[in-house]
Amino acid sequence: MWGEIFTGTGMWNAVVFAIVLVVVAIIVRLIRSTGIEGAAKREHGGEPYYFGNEVPESAHIRASNLYWGFLKTMESYYKPLVGEHTGNVNDFMAWAVLTMAGILLLMFFM
Amino acid sequence: MIDMAPYITVAIIIGIGLYICMFKSNLIKIVMGISLIESGVNLFLITLGYRHGAYAPIFTMFNGGIMTLPTPQALTLTSIVIGVATTALLLAFVIKIYRHYGSIDAKDARRLKG
Amino acid sequence: MSFMDQLPILIIAVPLLGAFLTPILGMMSKKLPRYTSTLFLAVSALLVALMAFEVYGGDGTPIIYTLGSSDPTPFRIVLEIDAFSVFMAIIMAGVSLAVSIYSWSFTDKYTGQDKFYTLILLVVVGSYGMTLTGDLFNLFVFFEISSIALSGLVAFRMNRGESFEAAFKYMMYSTLSGLFLLFAIALLYSQYGVLNIALLAQGITADGFTPLNKVVLALLIGDFAMKAGAVPLHMPSPYAYSESPGGISTLFMAASQAGLYGLFRASFTLFGGAISSMGYAAVGWIVIILGVLSMFIGVTMALVQKDVKRLMAYHCISQTGYILLGVGVGIAVLGDATAMDRYGKAAIEGGLFHTINNALYKGLLFLTAGAMFYATGTRNLNEMRGLGHNMKITTMFFLIGAIAISGIPPSNGFSSKLLIYESVFQFNPALSAIAMFVSVLTLASFVKVFYSAFLGPKMKDKEIKEVPSSMIFGMAILVAAILAFSLFPGLVLDTLIKPAVEALLRAWPIPGGV
Numbered sequence: 001m002w003g004e005i006f007t008g009t010g011m012w013n014a015v016v017f018a019i020v021l022v023v024v025a026i027i028v029r030l031i032r033s034t035g036i037e038g039a040a041k042r043e044h045g046g047e048p049y050y051f052g053n054e055v056p057e058s059a060h061i062r063a064s065n066l067y068w069g070f071l072k073t074m075e076s077y078y079k080p081l082v083g084e085h086t087g088n089v090n091d092f093m094a095w096a097v098l099t100m101a102g103i104l105l106l107m108f109f110m
Numbered sequence: 111m112i113d114m115a116p117y118i119t120v121a122i123i124i125g126i127g128l129y130i131c132m133f134k135s136n137l138i139k140i141v142m143g144i145s146l147i148e149s150g151v152n153l154f155l156i157t158l159g160y161r162h163g164a165y166a167p168i169f170t171m172f173n174g175g176i177m178t179l180p181t182p183q184a185l186t187l188t189s190i191v192i193g194v195a196t197t198a199l200l201l202a203f204v205i206k207i208y209r210h211y212g213s214i215d216a217k218d219a220r221r222l223k224g
Numbered sequence: 225m226s227f228m229d230q231l232p233i234l235i236i237a238v239p240l241l242g243a244f245l246t247p248i249l250g251m252m253s254k255k256l257p258r259y260t261s262t263l264f265l266a267v268s269a270l271l272v273a274l275m276a277f278e279v280y281g282g283d284g285t286p287i288i289y290t291l292g293s294s295d296p297t298p299f300r301i302v303l304e305i306d307a308f309s310v311f312m313a314i315i316m317a318g319v320s321l322a323v324s325i326y327s328w329s330f331t332d333k334y335t336g337q338d339k340f341y342t343l344i345l346l347v348v349v350g351s352y353g354m355t356l357t358g359d360l361f362n363l364f365v366f367f368e369i370s371s372i373a374l375s376g377l378v379a380f381r382m383n384r385g386e387s388f389e390a391a392f393k394y395m396m397y398s399t400l401s402g403l404f405l406l407f408a409i410a411l412l413y414s415q416y417g418v419l420n421i422a423l424l425a426q427g428i429t430a431d432g433f434t435p436l437n438k439v440v441l442a443l444l445i446g447d448f449a450m451k452a453g454a455v456p457l458h459m460p461s462p463y464a465y466s467e468s469p470g471g472i473s474t475l476f477m478a479a480s481q482a483g484l485y486g487l488f489r490a491s492f493t494l495f496g497g498a499i500s501s502m503g504y505a506a507v508g509w510i511v512i513i514l515g516v517l518s519m520f521i522g523v524t525m526a527l528v529q530k531d532v533k534r535l536m537a538y539h540c541i542s543q544t545g546y547i548l549l550g551v552g553v554g555i556a557v558l559g560d561a562t563a564m565d566r567y568g569k570a571a572i573e574g575g576l577f578h579t580i581n582n583a584l585y586k587g588l589l590f591l592t593a594g595a596m597f598y599a600t601g602t603r604n605l606n607e608m609r610g611l612g613h614n615m616k617i618t619t620m621f622f623l624i625g626a627i628a629i630s631g632i633p634p635s636n637g638f639s640s641k642l643l644i645y646e647s648v649f650q651f652n653p654a655l656s657a658i659a660m661f662v663s664v665l666t667l668a669s670f671v672k673v674f675y676s677a678f679l680g681p682k683m684k685d686k687e688i689k690e691v692p693s694s695m696i697f698g699m700a701i702l703v704a705a706i707l708a709f710s711l712f713p714g715l716v717l718d719t720l721i722k723p724a725v726e727a728l729l730r731a732w733p734i735p736g737g738v
Binding site: 189 | 399
C-alpha cells in the first residue's frame with residue numbers, strides 16, 4: 001500500500017494500524033452488546049458516585065495543584081530553574097553573551 | 111600598528127555596548143547600548159573596503175590610482191536605515207511602558223516572570 | 225519572459241503589494257481589509273504550489289532568477305530556489321492562510337484592523353524572502369523585516385502594559401541577533417569579496433576551517449538559534465507567544481522556523497564542503513547539545529505553568545529541540561559516507577518531517593488556546609473548567625492536536641519521532657532515551673491542560689458558547705492536513721522530504737556558470 005515508511009531498521013504503516021484499531025473496536029462492541037439493555041440510561045446512570053450527595057464545586061482539582069507529588073520531589077531541580085527565568089532584560093543579554101562565548105569555545109577546542 | 115587602529119576601535123565600541131546592555135538598568139540606556147553596537151558594526155563594514163592611498167569611489171571625478179570598494183558603503187547605508195527603524199520602534203515601546211508602569215527601570219518592568 | 229519565469233519574484237511581490245494596498249482599502253470600509261488580505265495570501269499560496277510543481281518535477285538543479293535582468297551574473301541579487309526552500313515556503317503558505325481565516329472573527333471587536341492585516345502580510349513577505357533568496361545580505365534585510373513586523377504584532381493590544389514589555393524584550397533580542405548576523409556577513413565579505421551563497425561555498429570549501437571561518441560559523445549558529453528559540457537563548461519567546469492576540473502565535477512559530485532554515489542553510493550549503501572534507505564533528509555536537517537542552521528544559525518548565533498559552537510556548541521550544549537533535553546527528557556524520565547511508569539521511573529526514581508536523585499540530589493547539597480565550601475571557605487555567613460540555617468541536621480538535629504532539633500512534637507525530645528515535649539510537653543511545661522521556665512528559669502536561677480546562681462541572685458565572693464558524697474553518701484546515709499526513713506518511717516522505725534532503729546534501733551551482 002502507499003503510505004509506508006522504512007526507517008533504517010524498521011517499518012511503519014499507518015493504514016494497517018488504523019484497520020487493527022477498527023477491528024478491535026468491533027470486538028469491544030460485540031462484547032458490550034451481551035450486557036444488560038439500556039444500563040446507561042437509568043437514574044444516575046453514568047454519573048460519578050459521591051456517597052449519594054451532590055457533586056460539590058471543589059471536587060474538580062485546579063491546574064496548579066495537579067502534579068503536586070512530582071513537583072515536590074523535584075523541588076531542588078525546579079527552584080534554580082524557575083529562579084533563572086527572572087524576566088529582567090539584563091539577564092537576557094548576559095545569557096546571550098555567555099552562550100555565544102560557549103559556542104566559540106566549543107568550536108575552537110573540540 | 112596604525113593600520114589596526116579602526117579594528118581596535120570597533121572592538122572597544124562593541125565591548126562598551128555589550129557592557130551597557132548587560133549591566134545598566136535604565137531602559138533608555140539599554141537602547142543607547144544597542145545603538146552603540148550598531149555603530150560599531152557599521153564602522154567595521156566601512157573599514158573593510160579601505161585600500162592604502164585610495165580615493166573615494168566616485169566614477170566621474172576619477173583621475174588615476176585606485177578606489178576604495180563601493181559595495182561595503184552600500185551595505186552600510188542599508189544597515190544605518192534599518193538601525194533608525196529599530197531604534198525608533200524600541201523608543202516608542204519604552205514610552206508606552208512608562209505610561210503603563212510608571213517607571214523605566216528594568217527591575218520594575220518585569221511583571222511577566224517565570 | 226513567460227509567466228513561469230517570473231514566478232520567484234511574484235511570490236515575494238504579491239503580499240508586498242497587498243501590504244501597501246491594505247491601509248488604503250481600510251479607509252474605505254472597515255471590513256474590506258480582511259477579505260482582500262486573505263485573497264492576496266491565497267494567490268501567493270497558489271504561486272508557491274505552482275513553484276513546488278516546477279521544482280519537484282525537475283532534476284534537482286536549483287532554479288535561479290536574477291533581479292532586474294535575465295543575465296545571471298553573481299554580482300546581482302539572485303534568488304536561488306531548491307527543494308528545501310520550497311518546502312519551507314509551503315509550510316509558511318499553509319499556516320498563513322489558516323491564520324488569516326481564523327482572524328476574521330477573532331479581531332471583530334478591535335479597532336485598527338487594517339494595520340493588523342498589513343503587519344500579517346509583512347511577516348509573510350519577510351519569511352518568503354528569507355527562504356527564497358540566494359544572497360546573504362538579502363537574507364539579513366528580510367530577517368529584519370520579519371522581526372520588526374512581528375514585534376509590532378505582539379504589541380497589538382494597547383490597553384495592557386504587559387504586551388509592550390513582551391514586545392520590547394523580543395525586539396531587543398532580534399536586533400542583537402541581526403547585528404551578529406551582519407558582523408558574520410562582514411567577515412565573510414572581507415575574505416572572499418562576494419555575497420552570493422554559491423560562490424562563498426566554493427571559497428570556503430577551498431580554504432577549509434581557518435580560525436576566522438570558525439568564528440563566522442559560531443556567530444551564524446548563535447544568531448539563527450536566537451531567532452528559532454533554542455535554550456538558553458529562548459528567554460523572550462514565552463512572553464511574546466502568550467501576549468500576542470489569537471492566531472498570531474501560530475504565525476510567530478512559522479516565522480521562527482525560518483530561523484531554522486537559516487541554520488541548516490549555513491551548516492549544509494555554506495560550510496558543508498569544509499565539514500565533510502575535514503571530518504569535523506564539533507559543529508554537529510554543538511547543534512545536538514542545543515537540541516537536547518531545548519527539549520529537556522522546555523518540557524520541564526511547561527509542567528509548572530498556569531497560563532495556557534505560555535505552556536504551549538514552552539512546548540514549542542521543546543519540539544524545536546527535537547528538530548535540532550535530528551538534523552544535528554545528520555551534520556555530525558557529514559564526512560562519513562557509510563554512516564550517512566545507514567542512519568544520517570534517516571535522521572535528517574526525521575528532522576525535516578518533524579518541522580512540518582510541528583507547524584501543523586502546534587499551530588492547531590495555539591488556535592484552540594485562542595478559542596478558549598475567546599469563549600471565557602481569561603487565559604489562566606485555574607479559573608476554567610468544564611468547557612467540554614458546550615464547546616464540543618474545539619474539544620475534539622484539541623484532542624487530535626494533543627495526541628499528535630505526544631507521538632501516539634497512528635498520528636503523524638509518531639512517524640517523525642520514530643524516524644528520529646531509530647536513527648539517533650544508532651549514533652548514541654543516551655540521546656534517544658532522553659528524547660523518549662521528554663515525549664512522556666509532553667503527554668503529561670497535555671493531560672493536565674485537558675483535565676483542568678475541558679473536564680469537570682460547568683462554569684457557573686459565565687455563559688460558554690461555541691466559537692464562530694470562521695475560527696472553526698481555520699482550525700479545520702489544519703486538522704484535515706494532520707489527518708492526511710497521519711494516514712499516508714510514506715507519500716509525504718517520498719514526494720516532499722526526500723528531494724529536500726537530497727538538495728541539502730548537494731553543492732549549489734554558480735549562477736552564470738563561472
